[in-house]
Amino acid sequence: MINSETQKIIDELEAQLEICPRCKTKQKLGRVLIRKKAWGGKVTSENQAQLCLPCDEDWRRFAEKKELRCSSSDEDFQKHWKAFLKTEVGSESTLPQALEILRELAGLRIQIAIETQRYAGRFRSRSRRLDDLYPLSGSRFSESGFDSWLDFLMGQVADVTNLKRSLEKEIADQVKFFPIWNMYLKYIPGCGPWLAGFFIASIRDPRRFPGTSNLWGNAGTRVNGDGTAEFPSRGKKLNYDPLLKIAVVQLLPQAMRYQKSRHRNSPYSQLFGYIKLKEEKKAEEAKPEICRIKGCEETDIVNLGYKKNEDGGQVFLGFCCKKTLDGGKPHRFLTPCHRERRVLREIGKKFLADFYHTWLYFLGENPDISRNPRIMWVFEQATKDKKKS
Numbered sequence: 001m002i003n004s005e006t007q008k009i010i011d012e013l014e015a016q017l018e019i020c021p022r023c024k025t026k027q028k029l030g031r032v033l034i035r036k037k038a039w040g041g042k043v044t045s046e047n048q049a050q051l052c053l054p055c056d057e058d059w060r061r062f063a064e065k066k067e068l069r070c071s072s073s074d075e076d077f078q079k080h081w082k083a084f085l086k087t088e089v090g091s092e093s094t095l096p097q098a099l100e101i102l103r104e105l106a107g108l109r110i111q112i113a114i115e116t117q118r119y120a121g122r123f124r125s126r127s128r129r130l131d132d133l134y135p136l137s138g139s140r141f142s143e144s145g146f147d148s149w150l151d152f153l154m155g156q157v158a159d160v161t162n163l164k165r166s167l168e169k170e171i172a173d174q175v176k177f178f179p180i181w182n183m184y185l186k187y188i189p190g191c192g193p194w195l196a197g198f199f200i201a202s203i204r205d206p207r208r209f210p211g212t213s214n215l216w217g218n219a220g221t222r223v224n225g226d227g228t229a230e231f232p233s234r235g236k237k238l239n240y241d242p243l244l245k246i247a248v249v250q251l252l253p254q255a256m257r258y259q260k261s262r263h264r265n266s267p268y269s270q271l272f273g274y275i276k277l278k279e280e281k282k283a284e285e286a287k288p289e290i291c292r293i294k295g296c297e298e299t300d301i302v303n304l305g306y307k308k309n310e311d312g313g314q315v316f317l318g319f320c321c322k323k324t325l326d327g328g329k330p331h332r333f334l335t336p337c338h339r340e341r342r343v344l345r346e347i348g349k350k351f352l353a354d355f356y357h358t359w360l361y362f363l364g365e366n367p368d369i370s371r372n373p374r375i376m377w378v379f380e381q382a383t384k385d386k387k388k389s
Contacts (some may be wrong), residue, residue, distance in 0.1 A: 006370055009379045016183065017362065020052040023089045026364035027052035028179040032059070035077040039063070040070035047074075049081070053177045054095045059084055099201045102174050106198035109167045110247055112160060123153050171197045180359050187381040188351075189263040190255035195247060199355060202244045206359040215356050220245035221349050248348035249341075256347065267374040268347065275346045276339070283334040284316050291321035293331040298323050304332070350374070 017026045029050040035041030051059065062084045068077060127150035136142060136149050146152040172193040175181045178200050185196040209215045216222040220240030260269040291298040298321035306314040318335035354374050357367045369375045 006376055009376055009383060010370055012383050013183075013379055018050065019364070020055055021049075022051060022055045022058075022085050022087070025052070026362060028183055028362075030056065032056045034059075034081045035068075035072075035074065036060070039068060039072070039077075041077075047077075052179070054098070055089075057098070057177070058087075058089075058095075062087070098174065098177065099204055102171065102197045103201035105167060105171050105174065106194050106201060107243055109164060109171060109194040110198055110243060110251065112164055112167070113251060114246060116160060120150070120154060124150060127153060168192070168194050175200065180355075180362055183362070183382055184358050184378055185355070187378045187385065188256075189259035189266050189268065190257075191252060191351075192255070195252055195255065198244075198247055202241060202247075203356075203359075206356050207363065207365065209356065212353045212356055215352060216349055218244070219248045219348075219352060221248055221345055221352070248352055249345045252351060253344040253347040256351075265377075267377050268351070271347060271350060271374075272343065275343045279339040279342050279346075280316060283318060283339055286319070286334060288319055288333075291331050292319075292333040293321070296321060296324075296331050298331070304335075354378075 016028050018029045019025070020027050020029060029052055031048055032051050033041045033043065034047050034049055041047050059081075063077075063080065066080050068080060127148065130136075130149045136144070136146060136152055141152055144152055144155070146155055175193045175197040180200060181193070181196050185191050185199070191199075203209075203215070203218075206215070209218065213222060218240055220238075220242065256266075256268050257272060259266070260272065263269055288301050289299060291301065300322040302320050302322050302325055304317035304320055306316055309315045315336055318332055318338065320330050320332045324331045354372060357369055357372070358375055358378075360367050361369050
């Protein structure tokens with residue numbers, strides 16, 4: 001039974017969605033001019049219609065192909081408008097090209113984020129050693145305004161920071177044409193235009209995936225029967241999109257975590273604590289009979305016990321097979337680092353499933369989203385924002 005508050009949110013959402021007269025999908029339609037102002041059109045009742053944004057772009061291209069301009073008559077515009085409404089979606093569609101542009105722009109932004117992280121990671125340990133051996137204040141870079149070698153090195157990527165901002169503005173201009181951004185993704189803390197644009201462009205149409213497990217498989221987050229995830233291996237073709245996997249299991253969860261202090265009431269913020277406790281309990285209660293490191297079949301497993309963390313509490317260290325415990329590369333598993341990756345992957349999967357069902361809902365497939373508290377919370381934020389504006 002849906003409570004009255006949830007039903008109110010659903011009703012307000014339904015009021016914003018209508019069937020597009022051309023593509024027949026349930027979308028947030030906009031009032032458009034058949035004969036646009038650039039073609040000498042005026043705002044009159046006869047010259048206005050409703051279309052979704054992608055179809056409006058298709059009409060613009062269709063009219064240009066028919067060479068409709070200021071010199072054309074209103075009758076010509078109306079005649080070609082009626083013909084356009086009968087065209088098949090895709091025959092004049094600008095959507096594939098728009099998605100490809102969005103994919104490339106957002107993919108470039110994601111690649112820059114990955115390389116920046118790698119850059120920081122490669123120099124972090126060396127910078128710390130330099131800080132002890134040869135402080136920045138005693139070098140020729142002492143007047144640079146930085147306090148440490150790492151700050152100095154990261155300061156050299158200022159041009160990359162400017163590039164990221166410029167790309168983000170361009171992506172924001174492209175992604176605003178998609179209702180799923182304007183009505184949903186925009187209100188998820190941590191999911192900015194560039195991440196949202198990449199998800200939209202990568203998935204393209206959620207209807208091509210029969211279910212969430214198929215989408216998880218495409219994003220590389222589906223777990224195999226033995227509880228392991230798929231990883232790249234030499235000479236083997238990947239069954240998933242590697243860049244989408246990075247966005248789902250690394251960039252988005254980390255961005256959501258960064259927003260936790262600002263959006264404490266967000267169900268995604270609260271999800272971190274719940275999943276972390278679940279993974280810790282699962283690890284503590286595990287009784288592995290064989291080493292989980294690939295290629296190792298050792299059955300003598302050592303419980304590594306607990307150690308105190310910075311907060312004064314205890315953290316479980318996981319397990320290790322006995323034969324490698326004192327070696328150079330011990331086979332440790334279910335460690336805090338492993339559990340952290342599991343938490344991030346689970347957060348990403350939850351987001352992807354919510355995104356998938358919401359997009360299907362916008363396209364008129366009508367999955368039952370009313371029982372999903374995360375989706376309802378996002379819609380509630382969208383409703384509040386609409387009332388403010």
